[in-house]
Amino acid sequence: MIKEWRRRRAVQRVKPGDGRAxxxxxxxxLPFRAxxxxxxxxxxxQRTVYAVDVRHWQNHSSDHLKAHLYTDGRQRAVSRLPAAFPVPGGTVEVRMSAFGIKRCHYVTDEGPEYRLVPDPRSAEGRRARLERDHPALSRAIGLLSLCVLxxxxxxxxxxAAEQLTRSEGIARHTGTFTSPVDLPKWGNIALGLATAAASTERAxxxxxxxxLDGGTG
Incomplete structure (x- = not known):
């Protein structure tokens, strides 16, 4: 029920496109377009080709991040993310995380859903080609990303729990917690970079x- 309510709200955000090519x-x-x-x-x-274009490193932290829906090469609709574009037989849903696209699926009226195909020149398309041409290497990279996260x-x-319980107000009720792990500053920075890389690979x-990935959208 909540999922359907969110979908209806997303559909209401859809605006007509201007027909641009x-x-x-x-x-x-590669770093900022899907x-x-x-x-x-x-x-x-008759076959119709739909395309979803997202410039996801432009204004990523603002409310202006948009998905553009094209029909046979012409812009048909625009929506702020998360987006839900009505198309024949269902809806194209687009959602974003902090590290890239986390959902771009065609959800049919009957229920089944299918992931859209990434452009072969995009980062998602190149990753899909690696998975297709070198499945063992692809699985290894995916497993490494999961292990890192x-x-x-x-x-x-x-x-984080140790920092939280240092607050006098919280410690009064829960007591203090001493973390068994105390990474140096450079260690936390390195861990943060590795985490960002792993989440980007998964995206x-x-x-x-x-x-594991957190994010918005």
Whole structure:
């Protein structure tokens, strides 16, 4: 019920597009642009190509981050994220995390959902090609990313709990907690960078966990 309410709110944010042409993905846009496509065949047998374009490192911390929906190369609709674009037979849902796209799926009216296909020139498309051409290496990288995030959670939570219980008001009720882990400043910085890299790698595969990856959208 909550999920359906959120979807209806997202649909209400959709605004008409201006018909501009979809620009080709350029290599220098790798860090800040995501481009996905969806091909649907109508009842008349005609195929329509939909594209979702998100410039996700532009105004990422603001309310102005938008997804653009294109139909056969022309802008049809625009919406702030999270977005839900009505299309024939269902809805295209787009959501963002702090590290990239965490959801870009076609949800049919019957319930099944399908991930849109990333442009092969995009970072997501290149990661998908690695998974297709070198599955063993891809699994190893994915497992490494997961291990980094689990380790970071195990190391950072005790330190955070210690800092929290240093507050006199909290310590009065819960007592103080001494973390068994005390990383130096450079260690926490290195751990933060490794965590960001791991979460970014997972975002390229549209993998997301609220506990491990956090994020918004």
């Amino acid at each position: 979809l620009k080709r993905f350029r290599w220098w846009q 481009l996905f496509c969806l091909r649907l065949t109508g009842d008349d047998g 689990v380790a970071a959670l195990a190391l950072l939570l005790p330190q 390229l595969r549209l993998r997301h966990s609220w506990l």
